[in-house]
Amino acid sequence: MRIIRVLLRKEFLQIFRNKSMLPILFVMPVIQLLVLSFAATYELKEVDMALIDADQSELSRALVSRFQASGYFVLELETFNPEEALEAMDEGQVSMIIQIPQGFETDFKEGRKAHLQLIIDAVDGSTAGLIQSYSTSILKDLNAEKLVEVNMRNAVSAPKLSSSINIIPQNWYNPNLDYITYMVPGILVVLVSMIGLFLSGMNIVREQEIGTIEQLNVTPIRKYQFMIGKLLPFWVIGMVDLLIGLALARYGFQIPFLGNLFTVLAVAGIFLITIQSLGLLISTVTHTQQQAMFIAWFLMVVFILLGGLFTPIESMPNWAQNLTLVNPIAYFIKIMRMVLLKGAGWIEIQNMVYVLLFMGSVLLLVSIKRYKKTAQ
Structure with missing residues (x-):
């Protein structure tokens, strides 16, 4: 535990000493949420x-x-x-x-x-x-x-009018058919995913480029301790960004929180481990930050397009629907909308959470194994 604490302290010092990174971590997600929530809409205005x-x-x-x-x-x-x-x-x-x-x-x-x-x-x-x-x-x-x-x-005469059926529509979960209510939970998932994937994807590569990876490799740090030290700081930052986004969604966009906030945070913690493990895997198979950025961006675009954010997964071709089965963003977007807008509980989302937990475990184990192969 002492080794992990030392690694965490090192990572947090590196993050907060980089003054140009702090706005990217905490300010840019808020701006993007505000802009995208109004721009990414299919509502007919005029x-x-x-x-x-x-x-x-x-x-x-x-x-x-x-x-x-x-x-x-x-x-x-x-x-x-x-x-x-x-x-x-x-x-x-x-x-x-x-x-x-x-x-x-x-x-x-x-x-x-x-x-x-x-x-x-x-x-x-x-x-x-x-x-x-x-x-x-x-x-x-x-x-x-x-x-x-x-x-x-x-009418020649005025016969007694028969009673008719009066249809009064009522919309569940989004009574006013407000498109922002539908989009904000999904956009929040995408922003948190970008932070987790990109930053963790460039983490180990950055150590290689600045030459500090060799110093870490000659220490008695175990591989899993090294990965935990790389994963936890950005996990904490991702959770903080999520809390900021949820507060903005609730009090800025008036998104109804019908479900349990603890459920959202628990699933978000699992999801961030999954997406960061994928980022660490990318970091172990690339040699420069530019390569890591390209691969992470390619995967991010595919995940977003197949995540059900803009178009329903049910309307996609069968082959595309099959690809969403390995898309962690698709699961978390659905969970966020179900919990926040429908008030879904553990029974309704447990199968999707188990899939995220399985994917995260596999990706983290593969990342550790892959780093063991490449570290010298």
């Missing part, structure tokens, strides 16, 4: 639209007003020339064109199909899908409302 209204009727004006009143659509261009509207879309001025033909209101009132056309810029497929979904919802609501008015006017 859609510029063009209108081609050849009908100029009460119904067509009501339709356009309904789009504008939703808060998502802004009437950027009103014209009778379809080519002008298409040119505006090609130039990126508008994302949707509403074209209402002549006789739209007449067809509707006389019981015939009333046609209109929505032209959506689908270069960004996810945004186009949201525009189509919102537009369809607005049109369905308007259609139902106007049908009731037409039927009431055309």
